[in-house]
Amino acid sequence: MLSYFIVTICSFISNLLGALWRTVSATAGSAVQEPPALAFMEELNPRQQAAKQLKQSFLQALLANDAQEVLRILHTSKLDIDTVLEVEDPGMVLASYKQGYWLPGYKLENSWAMGIHVCMMYGAVETALVLLQEGAAVNRMPNGKTPLHVACDVSNSDCVMLLLAHGAKISSLSLSGHTALHYCITRESVDCAKQLILKGADVNMPSNNNDEDTPLHTAARFAVPELVALYLAHGASVDAVNSFQETPLMTAAFWAFDSKEQIYSENHHLVCRLLLDHKADPNLQEEDNKTALHKAAWNCDHVLMQMLLEAGADTRAMDINGCAPLQYLLKVTDVRPMAIPELCYQLLLNHHAARVYPPQFHKVLQSCHEYPRVLEIMVNCYERLKPTRKWRAAIPDDCYKRHKDFYDSLFSVCTNTPRSLLHLTRCAIRASLGGFCHSRVPQLLLPPRLKKYLLLTPEGLLY
Structure with missing residues (x-):
């Protein structure tokens, strides 16, 4: 605290002297010579x-x-x-x-x-x-x-x-x-x-700063699978936590997406695969109660989401604000142009994610109106949905025109009447399988097309 105070005082004095010198220079004009004191300071004796x-x-x-x-x-x-x-x-x-040091530019x-x-x-x-x-x-x-x-x-x-x-x-x-x-x-x-x-x-020594990252956290952030494998082979704790209660798995999941370049990192995915193969717990929560699945959903990263879900990640885990991974996905669908969002929604719903409360479904339309395939998946996980006046207002007119066939089918099936018997049968089978749709449906003795239908694979229209 004392050193910070001293640095602040020195900075203030330096700025004050600089301002005084600029004032004197401006008054004297361009012909003013360098101050004798400064010139003397710059002169060096022969030695x-x-x-x-x-x-x-x-x-x-x-x-x-x-x-x-x-x-x-x-x-x-x-x-x-x-x-x-x-x-x-x-x-x-x-x-x-x-961290927190004030650094003058010339240094x-x-x-x-x-x-x-x-x-x-x-x-x-x-x-x-x-x-x-x-x-x-x-x-x-x-x-x-x-x-x-x-x-x-x-x-x-x-x-x-x-x-x-x-x-x-x-x-x-x-x-x-x-x-x-x-x-x-x-x-x-x-x-x-x-x-x-x-x-x-x-290999488990944390840094002595605000982060307290272990070398495994650092290797996970910079996506070096060879380093991760080396540390794990020499006893690195796979679920070590830093000062934010983040594990290396959470770190790799967060940094797997480059928001500036809008690309996904295969090396980060490989790091996550290594960590999960060494029994990293996908359901540990950091200080805000987010899991690795929350971070993967925030990135709209279907590859990593599938990896985590296969390892047992909980689709219904809630963060400190009561948001599950599905809510994180809804927040970023329209700002992840390189993502395939329908795969993310399909994965979560087939792994028993909690559905959006029907009266709030207009918020899904607000977030995903440019993605009819996402809306089709979301609508098909309900037996029926009753539209409200907010539905149409949530869809911009130009977007409605671009996807007119889909939206016409949406409003035709979302009424107060039951949907087709085929759809109701799908809902009944999915309800009976509960959280095992992703694993049990492929085992059913059904044609591949019907299996895709049960797993909510979008077809382009609602019926």
């Missing part, structure tokens, strides 16, 4: 200039992986081997900050690092070996990361091996609270993770 030039030469040798030049500089000068350099780091590979393009960090960043193994043999510190973190964190972040297994052989601590936490395993987030970093585990890294 300082020589030290700056030496650091620059050292950095250039590191970047070029010139081990001989690095060794020459260390042996012919008084340069500290652990001197801190300012390095271009737009990708934030060298830097790690605590985001550069980071502070020692020579060994630079070698890790650029995979300069030969130069790194020279530094370590000359006594470079292996566990310091001038900008929040140790060299081992950096090596894992860039997925360089040779550098990881070298650091571990020279005493790198496998459980050191970066400033943001992550271990080296948490920085293994790509397929290329699998070998790094293997070496860390062989040296005793704890």
Whole structure:
């Protein structure tokens, strides 16, 4: 709290001085020269200039992986081997900050690092070996990361091996609270993770921050099946929870859909398959009582929904607001253009999802009016539905015209009279099977077309 207060005060003073200087500059005009005090601060005496030039030469040798030049500089000068350099780091590979820290913009393009960090960043193994043999510190973190964190972040297994052989601590936490395993987030970093585990890294150690994710959570979020399999094989808890009570399965289910690109991730699906094969519980609830099925329904992800339902996911589980997965599906049907929503509804209803309360069916029309196949599935799970005045108002005129044949059939069958005997028979069979429609209907000695009819496969019209 004290450090945050100090940073805030410094920021305020800096902004105030900046405003005063801009005011003075504007008054004096464009011909005003740089203030003598600032010019003096920027001037360096010969000794300082020589030290700056030496650091620059050292950095250039590191970047070029010139081990001989690095060794020459260390042996012919008084340069500290652990001197801190300012390095271009737009990708934030060298830097790690605590959550909530205020970061001035100029710090985001550069980071502070020692020579060994630079070698890790650029995979300069030969130069790194020279530094370590000359006594470079292996566990310091001038900008929040140790060299081992950096090596894992860039997925360089040779550098990881070298650091571990020279005493790198496998459980050191970066400033943001992550271990080296948490920085293994790509397929290329699998070998790094293997070496860390062989040296005793704890696959169940949570991050020391607001999330408290285990390495398995991280691998699930970034969808690296090889890492997930590795962690599970070495004793990772498949149902470990973070600070939000989310399991790795929930994490993978949520991140399986890229809302920006509007695509579904096969790797996330594979991660979920691995977790379920290792007996992950699909019905655990996070802090808002959502399950993995809620998250899959929110993404309108029929592949993942089927996977979860086959593993025993409860279609009637309710979140903290009393919403079941079907309600989540209704909320997003019209904003998931790459989805196949009718499959999602069909899956839920065939696994005994609770139906929408009939007087509220106009809300289904509001959400799904552009998807006649969804409406057909929803209507066919009732013996009968009585329309209200809100039904027609929920359907835009242009949409009604585009799907006129379907909507005409909808309003013709949804009256106060019973529907066809065939439909009533379907409802009776489904009611007798209860929550086992999905598994028992395929076993019935019926033609394939009738099985599809019983499972609510849409046909285009209601009758």
